[in-house]
Amino acid sequence: MTQKLDTGIRQEQIAQAALAVVARHGLAGLNVAAIAKLVGIVPSAIYRHFGGKDEVVEAVLGMVRERLLDNVRNVCAETSDPYERLHRLLERHLALIRANHALPRLVFSDEIYNGPPARRRMMFRTVRAYLDKVAGIVREGQEAGVVRADIEPATAAVMFLGLAQPAAILWHISSGTFDVVAHAEEAWRLFSETLRGA
Amino acid sequence: MTQKLDTGIRQEQIAQAALAVVARHGLAGLNVAAIAKLVGIVPSAIYRHFGGKDEVVEAVLGMVRERLLDNVRNVCAETSDPYERLHRLLERHLALIRANHALPRLVFSDEIYNGPPARRRMMFRTVRAYLDKVAGIVREGQEAGVVRADIEPATAAVMFLGLAQPAAILWHISSGTFDVVAHAEEAWRLFSETLRGA
DNA sequence: GCGTATTGTGAATTTACGTTCACATAGCGG
DNA sequence: CCGCTATGTGAACGTAAATTCACAATACGC
Numbered sequence: 340m341t342q343k344l345d346t347g348i349r350q351e352q353i354a355q356a357a358l359a360v361v362a363r364h365g366l367a368g369l370n371v372a373a374i375a376k377l378v379g380i381v382p383s384a385i386y387r388h389f390g391g392k393d394e395v396v397e398a399v400l401g402m403v404r405e406r407l408l409d410n411v412r413n414v415c416a417e418t419s420d421p422y423e424r425l426h427r428l429l430e431r432h433l434a435l436i437r438a439n440h441a442l443p444r445l446v447f448s449d450e451i452y453n454g455p456p457a458r459r460r461m462m463f464r465t466v467r468a469y470l471d472k473v474a475g476i477v478r479e480g481q482e483a484g485v486v487r488a489d490i491e492p493a494t495a496a497v498m499f500l501g502l503a504q505p506a507a508i509l510w511h512i513s514s515g516t517f518d519v520v521a522h523a524e525e526a527w528r529l530f531s532e533t534l535r536g537a
Numbered sequence: 538m539t540q541k542l543d544t545g546i547r548q549e550q551i552a553q554a555a556l557a558v559v560a561r562h563g564l565a566g567l568n569v570a571a572i573a574k575l576v577g578i579v580p581s582a583i584y585r586h587f588g589g590k591d592e593v594v595e596a597v598l599g600m601v602r603e604r605l606l607d608n609v610r611n612v613c614a615e616t617s618d619p620y621e622r623l624h625r626l627l628e629r630h631l632a633l634i635r636a637n638h639a640l641p642r643l644v645f646s647d648e649i650y651n652g653p654p655a656r657r658r659m660m661f662r663t664v665r666a667y668l669d670k671v672a673g674i675v676r677e678g679q680e681a682g683v684v685r686a687d688i689e690p691a692t693a694a695v696m697f698l699g700l701a702q703p704a705a706i707l708w709h710i711s712s713g714t715f716d717v718v719a720h721a722e723e724a725w726r727l728f729s730e731t732l733r734g735a
Numbered sequence: 736g737c738g739t740a741t742t743g744t745g746a747a748t749t750t751a752c753g754t755t756c757a758c759a760t761a762g763c764g765g
Numbered sequence: 766c767c768g769c770t771a772t773g774t775g776a777a778c779g780t781a782a783a784t785t786c787a788c789a790a791t792a793c794g795c
Contacts, residue, residue: 343761343772365647367565370752383754384773392753446706447645449563463710470707494723497707501699501724508644508702509668509695512661525692526699533731541742541791568782581784582743590783 341380349388352378354398361399362441366448369396393455400458403445404465406435411472421480422531425473429502429527433519436507443507470496480534487536495534502526539578547586550576552596559597560637564646567594591653598656601643602663604633609670619678620729623671627700627725631717634705641705668694678732685734693732700724 344352356377360369371392375382389395414427436442445451451462473496480486502523509517542550554575558567569590573580587593612625634640643649649660671694678684700721707715 340760340773346771349772364651367647368651371754372752380772381774382752383756383775386754387772441647444645444647444650446710447642448647449565449639449642452642452709453562453566459710459712466707466710490727491723494720494727497703497720498699498724498727500703500706501696504702504706505695505698508698509664511650512644512657512664514657522692522695525689526696529688529692529696529731533727538743538790544742547742569784570782578742579744580782581745581786584784585742 346388349378349380350398353385353388353395354402357395357399358402358439361445362439365441365444366396366450369399371395396450396454397458397461400445400461400465403442404461404468406439407432407465407469408472410435411469415472415476421476421483421486422534424476425499426527426531428473428476429499429523432503433506433523436503437510437519440511443504443511470500473499477534486534490534498530502530544586547576547578548596551583551586551593552600555593555597556600556637559643560639563639563642564594564648567597569593591656594648594652595656595659598643598659598663601640602659602666604637605630605663605667606670608633609667613670613674619674619681619684620732622674623697624725624729626671627697627721630701631704631721634701635708635717638709641702641709668698671697675732684732688732696728700728 353374356374357369359377360373364373369392371382371385374395375385385395389398410428410431414424414431417427418424446462446466451459470493474492477486477490477492477495481488481490481492506517506519506522506526509522510519551572554572555567557575558571562571567590569580569583572593573583583593587596608626608629612622612629615625616622644660644664649657668691672690675684675688675690675693679686679688679690704715704717704720704724707720708717
């Protein structure tokens, strides 16, 4: 029989396995059989550690949330220059997407919207938290006088997402053909020019 | 019994009904029962006109493709000023998304990636066709000397998508709370400034 | 009007999953 | 070493959804 492990450990393993499955097959392709196989246990064993598939999905969304916000925290800790912060954040966001193929699909996934309302609300809070932090970086830049003052920080934050989002789609849809990094660099150049003003 | 109609008519009705279902529940929530109910026939009748659900999905993707490209064609026919063209295209793109709630989710949908490879390729062709046309508008602007010459038209096209895409996500995820139009106007102002150059 | 191909119907079938359950077993406190 | 509780297992169950099929009814060519 498989080694018996503590529920805490198993929950961690299951959540990570689930994230891996989502990364390969999307949230729609997430099934307990696949998770169990990755963990090395039998499907029904999942229910010893989670109330059901929904709870596993919650855990996955929590992990994604943490990874996204970690990126923001890290770049903020590393430098105080707003441009350097945003530039690095963009790089890491794209790295996260590349490493975790389905991440952008997650935000859009039908399961988020068709599932329990609490799930959509949590996703909304996550995205808004991310946007708020980006907007905060922009606002600090304005207060320091290095970013144009006539730009709404919230708008800039959404536009910042817009640098990565469509590129991620294209990369996905083109099976990796589209050069995300090259586009991001060029787009960043233009976007940062805009923030700096004439 | 329900009135009998020609296969051509029924295919049209079914495709439109399917699009309506996708608009409300996403591609994952698309089921033949719902389509049949909207059309006013019984589920099994669908199979008189389509080989299966997959073919219906193909038809839906075809409709979406047409609507997207129609927008481009229309704005190009209406005016020749590149800024006016892009501005109107942005407006209509957002209108399309608002009218058809799930359109942005469609591009990202797991079913596109997990389904038959031909489906992803078709979606890729659609997006690239759209991008090519936008890039063409930008290039014309450069040739006319009204758009900065040191911008790659392809990059500008992807960035243009980035004006609408994240806003659409937010609108969706916030259940309509987020003000897409206001954001788009502000984002367009900044983006068009960037294209114009100093 | 008549017959035939086409289209609509309801029931049955199949498949894929999530979930439950009775039972087995491992690890831990005594 | 004993026994109890937590964990793992395989089989079974329920459900939802796609698809098939035998049969019925409609519309169209003659």
